[in-house]
Amino acid sequence: MSDDLVISDLAAGYGHQSVLHDLTLRAQAGRLTAIIGPNGHGKTTLLRAISGLIAVRTGEIRLGADRISGLPAEAVVARGIVHVPQGDLLFPDMTVLENLRMGAFLPAAARQEKTVLEEVYTLLPKLRDRENQIARTLSGGERRMVGIGRGLMASGRVLMLDEPSLGLAPIVIEQIYEVIAGLRRAGRSILLVEENAMRAAAIADQVHLLDHGTLNWSGTGAELSGRPELLETYLGV
Amino acid sequence: MDVFFQILASGLTLGAVYAISTVGLALVFGAMNMLNMSHGALMALGGYMAWFTMTGLGLPPVAGMLVAVLVCAGVGVLIYLLIAGPMLRSEGFETRVFIATIGFGAMLESVILMAFGPQPKPQPLAVQGGLSVAQVHLPVQNLLILALAMVLMAALALLLQKSRIGRAIRATAQNRDAARLMGVRVGMVYALVLAISGGLAAVSGITVSSLSSLLPNMGGDPMLKAFIICVVAGLGRVPGSVVAALFIGLFEAVVQYTVGVRFSFASLLLLVIVVLIWKPQGVFGRHQGVRL
Amino acid sequence: MTAMRRDLLLCGLFACAALFWPMISDMRYSVTQTTFFFIWATVVVQWNLVFGIGGIFSLAQVAIFAIGAYVTAMLGYYLGTSMLLAMPAGAVAAVAASLVLGIACLRLYGPYVALLTICVSQVLYVLIVNDTDCFTNPPSGCMPLMGGVRGFSRFGDLGFRDWLGAGFYIGNYYVGLLLLTAAILFSIAIIHSPMGLAFRALRDNPVYAAARGVDRFRYQLWIFGLSAFFTGLSGAFYAVNTGVVGPVVFSFQHLLFLLSMIVIGGIGTVWGPVIGAAVLMLADEAMRELGDFRDIGMGLLLVACVVLMPRGLTGLFQDMARRFAKPADTEGAT
Ligand SMILES: Nc1ncnc2c1ncn2[C@@H]1O[C@H](COP(=O)(O)OP(=O)(O)O)[C@@H](O)[C@H]1O
Numbered sequence: 001m002s003d004d005l006v007i008s009d010l011a012a013g014y015g016h017q018s019v020l021h022d023l024t025l026r027a028q029a030g031r032l033t034a035i036i037g038p039n040g041h042g043k044t045t046l047l048r049a050i051s052g053l054i055a056v057r058t059g060e061i062r063l064g065a066d067r068i069s070g071l072p073a074e075a076v077v078a079r080g081i082v083h084v085p086q087g088d089l090l091f092p093d094m095t096v097l098e099n100l101r102m103g104a105f106l107p108a109a110a111r112q113e114k115t116v117l118e119e120v121y122t123l124l125p126k127l128r129d130r131e132n133q134i135a136r137t138l139s140g141g142e143r144r145m146v147g148i149g150r151g152l153m154a155s156g157r158v159l160m161l162d163e164p165s166l167g168l169a170p171i172v173i174e175q176i177y178e179v180i181a182g183l184r185r186a187g188r189s190i191l192l193v194e195e196n197a198m199r200a201a202a203i204a205d206q207v208h209l210l211d212h213g214t215l216n217w218s219g220t221g222a223e224l225s226g227r228p229e230l231l232e233t234y235l236g237v
Numbered sequence: 238m239d240v241f242f243q244i245l246a247s248g249l250t251l252g253a254v255y256a257i258s259t260v261g262l263a264l265v266f267g268a269m270n271m272l273n274m275s276h277g278a279l280m281a282l283g284g285y286m287a288w289f290t291m292t293g294l295g296l297p298p299v300a301g302m303l304v305a306v307l308v309c310a311g312v313g314v315l316i317y318l319l320i321a322g323p324m325l326r327s328e329g330f331e332t333r334v335f336i337a338t339i340g341f342g343a344m345l346e347s348v349i350l351m352a353f354g355p356q357p358k359p360q361p362l363a364v365q366g367g368l369s370v371a372q373v374h375l376p377v378q379n380l381l382i383l384a385l386a387m388v389l390m391a392a393l394a395l396l397l398q399k400s401r402i403g404r405a406i407r408a409t410a411q412n413r414d415a416a417r418l419m420g421v422r423v424g425m426v427y428a429l430v431l432a433i434s435g436g437l438a439a440v441s442g443i444t445v446s447s448l449s450s451l452l453p454n455m456g457g458d459p460m461l462k463a464f465i466i467c468v469v470a471g472l473g474r475v476p477g478s479v480v481a482a483l484f485i486g487l488f489e490a491v492v493q494y495t496v497g498v499r500f501s502f503a504s505l506l507l508l509v510i511v512v513l514i515w516k517p518q519g520v521f522g523r524h525q526g527v528r529l
Numbered sequence: 530m531t532a533m534r535r536d537l538l539l540c541g542l543f544a545c546a547a548l549f550w551p552m553i554s555d556m557r558y559s560v561t562q563t564t565f566f567f568i569w570a571t572v573v574v575q576w577n578l579v580f581g582i583g584g585i586f587s588l589a590q591v592a593i594f595a596i597g598a599y600v601t602a603m604l605g606y607y608l609g610t611s612m613l614l615a616m617p618a619g620a621v622a623a624v625a626a627s628l629v630l631g632i633a634c635l636r637l638y639g640p641y642v643a644l645l646t647i648c649v650s651q652v653l654y655v656l657i658v659n660d661t662d663c664f665t666n667p668p669s670g671c672m673p674l675m676g677g678v679r680g681f682s683r684f685g686d687l688g689f690r691d692w693l694g695a696g697f698y699i700g701n702y703y704v705g706l707l708l709l710t711a712a713i714l715f716s717i718a719i720i721h722s723p724m725g726l727a728f729r730a731l732r733d734n735p736v737y738a739a740a741r742g743v744d745r746f747r748y749q750l751w752i753f754g755l756s757a758f759f760t761g762l763s764g765a766f767y768a769v770n771t772g773v774v775g776p777v778v779f780s781f782q783h784l785l786f787l788l789s790m791i792v793i794g795g796i797g798t799v800w801g802p803v804i805g806a807a808v809l810m811l812a813d814e815a816m817r818e819l820g821d822f823r824d825i826g827m828g829l830l831l832v833a834c835v836v837l838m839p840r841g842l843t844g845l846f847q848d849m850a851r852r853f854a855k856p857a858d859t860e861g862a863t
């Protein structure tokens with residue numbers, strides 16, 4: 001309860017364009033909450049609004065007792081919300097290790113850098129081998145792993161993952177989802193954005209369906225699997 | 238043979254002077270895609286501040302250097318607060334900040350002109366005397382400049398590669414949004430980068446004026462040359478620009494000796510055009526502008 | 530009424546109003562200053578085509594202007610060519626120079642173009658100022674090929690002195706008006722032409738435009754070359770009008786003054802540069818009394834405009850018009 005991420009009546013957008021409106025949802029602490037929805041309906045925008053990359057126009061975002069909305073991105077991370085962005089956004093001219101260390105940039109995270117780095121290497125062993133490779137030269141799957149690993153380095157309270165399977169080969173997607181399942185078992189609070197509804201339904205405790213910038217349906221993963229008409233209308237499955 | 242060493246010595250000195258003025262520009266462009274056209278005026282300000290502290294207030298050289306660096310760093314922060322900061326996220330930032338800093342530089346130059354007058358002044362922060370090594374005459378001042386440049390470059394490299402703040406600067410340069418998501422306060426980074434660049438401009442203004450003299454518009458030519466060097470290296474490549482500065486210094490020394498001082502600027506320009514036709518992104522540049 | 534019709538009408542109105550100015554203003558000073566306004570406005574209207582429409586961040590316009598002026602003056606001085614011939618020759622030389630420059634720099638990425646073009650004009654300045662070898666030795670003293678620091682004078686005029694006597698400046702006034710009117714008409718034609726539309730497409734969606742076969746380089750070279758004609762011609766006319774051409778036309782202050790005009794007026798519009806030229810000349814006039822503070826004021830004006838009014842005065846007018854128009858629209862709807 002104390003660490004739930006609560007979004008109420010949120011509106012956000014870019015310039016004259018409004019993307020999200022009247023959006024209310026809760027992501028419970030220690031659970032995996034999935035946001036699904038068709039391409040271009042505002043999933044990424046939601047995560048960017050939460051992490052402070054774009055401004056919240058109206059409404060409120062809270063993490064436990066902290067009010068997050070209105071804070072700049074750098075202050076949001078400091079409150080423990082970690083955003084692993086769509087398309088990774090690595091630091092291309094830094095090595096893998098440097099990228100990971102950037103994840104622990106804030107003093108609180110920097111203090112536990114060594115131990116967390118070991119944990120990340122255990123979870124994503126491939127990164128240890130690639131430690132000194134320049135990020136620009138990594139493959140897509142490796143980049144994704146660096147992105148997730150960099151997010152883990154922040155030791156936050158909530159981990160937000162934006163389309164972790166996007167553009168990867170099926171076998172790599174399996175690997176990534178195994179990692180996410182492991183994080184879930186470890187009791188991490190995770191907010192997962194995923195276009196692939198079946199995948200999200202299979203792993204999530206709670207699923208929210210985003211349609212034209214607002215919440216259309218909520219339920220458990222199992223409930224979603226039992227609603228073929230939803231899947232058909234919104235997700236073309 | 239003596240001629241060879243003489244050219245080498247003066248070329249390296251020129252290169253060292255250029256390196257100090259160029260890395261500041263390259264750093265700012267690398268971190269924030271900003272061409273700071275008031276860099277030349279900042280150089281003049283630094284030179285005059287050293288003069289004012291030493292000749293006007295009668296303080297020792299260390300104070301002169303310190304005051305000059307601090308004042309110019311402060312003006313760098315001011316440029317961030319008043320000009321670059323407010324337009325940072327808007328469309329056409331690169332062009333607008335270019336034009337705005339031209340205006341700011343012109344303003345600063347006029348202020349200097351009003352405060353100190355149009356007559357040339359000698360730079361007091363300079364060392365007289367020279368060494369003769371095997372028939373090659375080396376002014377002590379030139380050796381000092383060379384040493385100063387090496388120390389500054391090493392310090393900057395250390396700062397960028399090893400320190401926490403250096404990592405923040407590089408991260409911001411490579412991906413601004415990602416840096417913010419890591420908790421980097423990019424506003425602070427930008428202000429700091431402009432402050433560092435301002436401080437470097439002050440040192441560079443002092444070295445340039447110690448080789449000639451102080452004039453309100455003394456920064457114009459060195460700034461353009463620094464930009465030429467940046468272009469040759471590839472905009473925003475900090476280590477590359479040091480190499481390019483030394484190369485251009487040597488090139489200019491050779492041209493001055495063989496063709497004449499009058500054509501040194503023109504031949505530099507010719508060189509840039511050739512470089513750009515050969516490599517449109519500069520020698521060390523890469524197509525997509527990721528730097529530092 | 531289409532936008533093009535409106536602009537043509539405005540241009541006609543402007544030219545007609547300007548026809549009568551020398552008759553109502555009996556001060557010679559205000560008439561000659563207006564002639565300078567015509568010259569600077571012509572330069573910035575053309576610069577705007579390159580910068581605002583073509584999207585080429587070139588700072589070479591001042592150099593192109595200066596080439597027009599120098600070629601005209603040198604033809605008159607050395608060969609005694611009539612100014613009626615020398616002026617178009619200056620313009621053609623400017624076009625040739627700009628095409629060479631365009632081929633060298635148009636394939637480069639924006640900031641490189643700005644740096645390269647600014648360097649070219651500074652180098653020309655340095656070469657001229659540092660040239661001390663005498664090319665000829667007239668009674669007035671040594672004359673370097675490009676005039677050196679002193680520049681050229683007494684190379685001829687358009688004959689208004691013989692014809693109109695002391696009122697010759699009025700003849701120059703009308704030539705200037707003709708020049709600016711032609712330059713504005715050319716700018717209107719370009720902005721509303723398929724080429725202008727292609728540029729808008731390039732600006733709004735480069736990938737799509739490239740897919741539609743819009744060849745950016747070719748269009749840019751065209752606009753670069755064509756605009757240089759009027760820029761060079763205004764340089765040529767500047768030479769004739771002032772009777773002196775010196776390296777000051779290359780100077781950085783001059784560049785700054787003209788750049789401020791476009792930026793303050795509004796980049797990429799038909800009337801922005803004209804308005805900007807008028808505003809800057811008036812501001813310059815107003816600050817003449819301020820002496821040393823004038824340069825500071827000019828710099829401050831430029832900085833403040835760029836930071837506070839990104840779309841210049843025309844952008845400000847448009848926003849204001851939209852704000853006033855809105856309530857009226859909703860009234861009409863109900
Ligand atoms: N930087 C931006 N500027 C303007 N509009 C944007 C930007 N990013 C996304 N949009 C628009 O916002 C809407 C939602 O996009 P997004 O949140 O990325 O969707 P999703 O992540 O669900 O695919 C889309 O219509 C998109 O075009």
Ligand SMILES: [Mg+2]
Binds near residue numbers: 040043044086163
């Ligand atoms: Mg998305």
